[in-house]
Amino acid sequence: MKFAFPGIEGAMTVCHRRRMSAVGLYGRVGTAPSCLLSKHERNGRSLLLWAAEPDPPREIESVEELVERQIGAIAPPRNERRWLDVAGWEAILAVGLADAMANPA
Numbered sequence: 001m002k003f004a005f006p007g008i009e010g011a012m013t014v015c016h017r018r019r020m021s022a023v024g025l026y027g028r029v030g031t032a033p034s035c036l037l038s039k040h041e042r043n044g045r046s047l048l049l050w051a052a053e054p055d056p057p058r059e060i061e062s063v064e065e066l067v068e069r070q071i072g073a074i075a076p077p078r079n080e081r082r083w084l085d086v087a088g089w090e091a092i093l094a095v096g097l098a099d100a101m102a103n104p105a
Contacts, residue, residue: 010024011023019042020038021038021039023038024036035051036050048062
């Protein structure tokens with residue numbers, strides 16, 4: 001994400017005792033909404049919750065539900081070179097990290 005969306009910061013937490021994990025994204029004012037995606041396990045069932053400032057959290061069926069809406073909302077240009085940090089991605093590819101992430105040992 002660092003290379004695709006410069007200026008966006010993120011934080012992740014996992015609590016095995018409470019059986020939950022969460023990822024929060026935030027940016028400078030005007031760059032992105034503060035948002036949180038969390039997964040909880042209750043009674044053997046996984047629940048996904050989504051919250052974007054200033055809305056309260058709501059349950060979602062899948063992460064795809066968010067991705068499609070977010071991509072539609074930002075309407076990224078077809079020409080990735082206008083918004084993608086190409087040098088960052090090239091550095092990742094040069095050291096083989098992208099392949100290692102796609103095919104973990």
